[in-house]
Amino acid sequence: MQDSSAGISCRALTKTWPGGVHAVAGFDADFAAGQTTALIGPSGCGKSTLLRLVAGLDLPDGGQVRINGLDPAHQRRRGAISIAFQDPSLLPWLSAAQNVALAQKLARQHADPGKVAHLLRLVGLEGFAATRPAALSGGMRQRAAIARALVTAPQVLLLDEPFGAVDELTRRQLAQDLPPLWQAQGTTALLVTHSLAEAVWLADRILVLSPRPARIIADIAVPLPRPRRPGLADSPAFRRIEAEARAALSAPASACP
Structure with missing residues (x-):
C-alpha cells in the first residue's frame, strides 16, 4: 500500500489529436489529495483524454501534469496510479483472480490472495475467480477490472464510466460498496x-466541462455526508446539487467562459 495520498496538478494542458481535433486547450485544475472528483460534460468533450493525460498514457502537446510533484508516468511505474477505463482489457489467458492479482505483481507488491x-x-x-474473461459477461469483465484497479490500494484512481457496462441493480450496489474502499x-x-x-x-466535487476543447464551466462542491446512505439520493440537498450540475450542462455554449 502507498504511504500517502497524492494531489494532482494540471497546468495549461493542451492536446490535439491527428486531424486537428482539439481535445483539451489550456486546461488548469488542482485535485486535492484524498478527494473524489467527477468530470461531466458532453460526449467527446475531452474527459477521457484528460484521464489519459493524468495517467501518463498520453503526453500533452503543451502544459504539464504533476502528481505529488512528480511526472505521472513515473508515478504509474511505481504503482501509485490505477486505471479502470471503459474497456476492461483483461488478459484472456488468465482467470479473473489472476487478472486482479497481476496488478499487485506489476506494482511490485506482495501477492495477497x-x-x-x-x-x-x-x-x-464470488464463484468466478477461476473463470477466464471469455466466459464472463461484459458487465462481469468490467467488475473484474474495477477489482484489479483497487487491489493495489493506489494513491490515484482513474475511473472512466466504471459502472457503465453493468446492470442497474449491480451499478447501485457497486456505487454503495466500492467508494468506501478507496476513500478509507x-x-x-x-x-x-x-x-x-x-x-x-x-x-x-463535480467539474462540469464545456464542449470540446475541455474547459471548466462549473466547479460544484458536494458537501454530503460519507458514507452515502440509502435514501440520500431523495434528499433536497442531493437534488439541489444534481439540479445545479444539470443547469451548468444545459447552459448555451455562448455562455461558457
Whole structure:
C-alpha cells in the first residue's frame, strides 16, 4: 500500500489529436489529495483524454501534469496510479483472480490472495475467480477490472464510466460498496460519468466541462455526508446539487467562459 495520498496538478494542458481535433486547450485544475472528483460534460468533450493525460498514457502537446510533484508516468511505474477505463482489457489467458492479482505483481507488491478474493466478492464475482474473461459477461469483465484497479490500494484512481457496462441493480450496489474502499485509504479519485446522479453520489466535487476543447464551466462542491446512505439520493440537498450540475450542462455554449 502507498504511504500517502497524492494531489494532482494540471497546468495549461493542451492536446490535439491527428486531424486537428482539439481535445483539451489550456486546461488548469488542482485535485486535492484524498478527494473524489467527477468530470461531466458532453460526449467527446475531452474527459477521457484528460484521464489519459493524468495517467501518463498520453503526453500533452503543451502544459504539464504533476502528481505529488512528480511526472505521472513515473508515478504509474511505481504503482501509485490505477486505471479502470471503459474497456476492461483483461488478459484472456488468465482467470479473473489472476487478472486482479497481476496488478499487485506489476506494482511490485506482495501477492495477497485474500485481498483478491475479498474484492472479487465485493464486486459480485464470488464463484468466478477461476473463470477466464471469455466466459464472463461484459458487465462481469468490467467488475473484474474495477477489482484489479483497487487491489493495489493506489494513491490515484482513474475511473472512466466504471459502472457503465453493468446492470442497474449491480451499478447501485457497486456505487454503495466500492467508494468506501478507496476513500478509507485516502485515494485521490477522478471519475468520468454521464450520470449526474452517479456524479453526486460518488464525488466530493463535480467539474462540469464545456464542449470540446475541455474547459471548466462549473466547479460544484458536494458537501454530503460519507458514507452515502440509502435514501440520500431523495434528499433536497442531493437534488439541489444534481439540479445545479444539470443547469451548468444545459447552459448555451455562448455562455461558457
